[in-house]
Amino acid sequence: MYEGPVQDLIDELGRLPGVGPKSAQRIAFHLLAAEPADIARLQDALQRVKEGVVFCEVCGNVSEETQCRICRDARRDSTVVCVVEEPKDVVAVERTREFKGRYHVLGGALDPLSGVGPDQLRIRQLLARLGAADGGAEISEIIIATDPNTEGEATATYLVRMLRDFPGLTVTRLASGLPMGGDLEFADELTLGRALSGRRAM
Amino acid sequence: MYEGPVQDLIDELGRLPGVGPKSAQRIAFHLLAAEPADIARLQDALQRVKEGVVFCEVCGNVSEETQCRICRDARRDSTVVCVVEEPKDVVAVERTREFKGRYHVLGGALDPLSGVGPDQLRIRQLLARLGAADGGAEISEIIIATDPNTEGEATATYLVRMLRDFPGLTVTRLASGLPMGGDLEFADELTLGRALSGRRAM
Incomplete structure (x- = not known):
């Protein structure tokens, strides 16, 4: 639809999960009007994720150091x-x-x-x-x-x-059952079955 | 919520229009698992948009050359x-x-x-x-x-x-009026007013 770099960017953005053609177009035109520094920050964040994110050697969570914040917390x-x-x-x-x-x-x-x-x-x-x-x-x-x-x-x-x-x-x-704030009549049969078999004395 | 580069990427993605915190997280984890070449293509597309998109010297549309495809079309x-x-x-x-x-x-x-x-x-x-x-x-x-x-x-x-x-x-x-496929009862008063004043003999 567009020519050159704009269409390339729309195509690349459209490959991301949950980003449809309309959103991709909207984001591309937003970036077109954005400050170069804003785009540079996004590029930089992509670069650091591409270079490899560190995973905690103990629990496997994403981390900034060899051990994550939770594993270090005494x-x-x-x-x-x-x-x-x-x-x-x-x-x-x-x-x-x-x-x-x-x-x-x-x-x-x-x-x-x-x-x-x-x-x-x-x-x-x-x-x-x-x-x-x-x-x-x-x-x-x-x-x-x-x-x-x-x-x-x-x-x-x-x-x-x-x-x-x-x-x-x-x-x-973890317990399976009806989600809080939910509606019994709209619960699927699997969830309602789990809620029944997992019922508790009160 | 996360540490280091992942949170930075989520923050940057969350700044884009129409990308909420949940989508930003989903996109970030998608990119975390993506091939470096895929991320590189997105970075490259951003780079070329940052370096400046060419606008058609005649009509002002985004273009790959000094004149856009439509302006060049005889x-x-x-x-x-x-x-x-x-x-x-x-x-x-x-x-x-x-x-x-x-x-x-x-x-x-x-x-x-x-x-x-x-x-x-x-x-x-x-x-x-x-x-x-x-x-x-x-x-x-x-x-x-x-x-x-x-x-x-x-x-x-x-x-x-x-x-x-x-x-x-x-x-x-351009004519203003009821959108095609629309429903008269749901039209706002401004649109319906325009549709009335712009009525055509048939």
Whole structure:
């Protein structure tokens, strides 16, 4: 539709997830009118991500140093580890302000059809953390917080099988059920079924 | 929320129009997993836009050469010029396949509160195009296709006043009325009022 650099930029922006042709055009014309310094900051941020983001050597979260902020924080409870799929899940759990333990980021979920087996995830590193019970803070609980979808459930099942032989270790899973603020009549049958089977005495 | 380069990228992406915090996070993690070559292509596209996009010396549209594709096309009717605010409006009119004339891109609309007066728009260049009646193809009609909002209407009114003294020149304005596929009961009173006053014999 356009000529030259503008169309190239629209094409590249349109390849990003969630950016349709209209948004790409809007962003391109915004950048066309932007200060060169604003574009340079975006380029710079891209460059640093391209050069490689550091992952925490302990939990696998994105990090600025060899260990992430949470793993360095001595006030966090080292006996509880919450296992999540992606760094953004760490942010989601942190936002609840309910969890004061540590994390372990798997880097995805089991998905054999896409070629993601146990070796592609950071499961070995999780077992190593459990094995390194060097007297200090022994891990007493693993909370499996993978997504409540097919891949996440398969990963949870796999992890439970790997972890049940560790003595003195409790393995838990996030509760499934009706979302807060939701409407019973609009809940899908799977969610409502989970809510029923997971009902609690009150 | 995140540390280091990832958060910087999320912040920069979040500054783009129509990209909220959730989209910015999604795009950032997409780029984190992308091939360096994909990021390099986006950086390159940004670089070329930053270095300056060429505008057609005749109509002001974005262009790859000194004159844009439409201005170079000898088959287009040089006697009719459609005046639009932005390059994206050229694309919108082209998409109708109804118009075979030339364009003139103003580069915005009159908006005194934002400091956009007649001198900030390419109005002088439009008058020059009309004045350069060098025997060849004299412009016989100017179609004013500015947006049907306050600024666009003000610009249209201003242009009509500037253009009415040119001998033999017809100045027209895009019709206002009900959008096709629309619903009369949901039309706002201004649109319905325009549709009424602009009613046509059939």
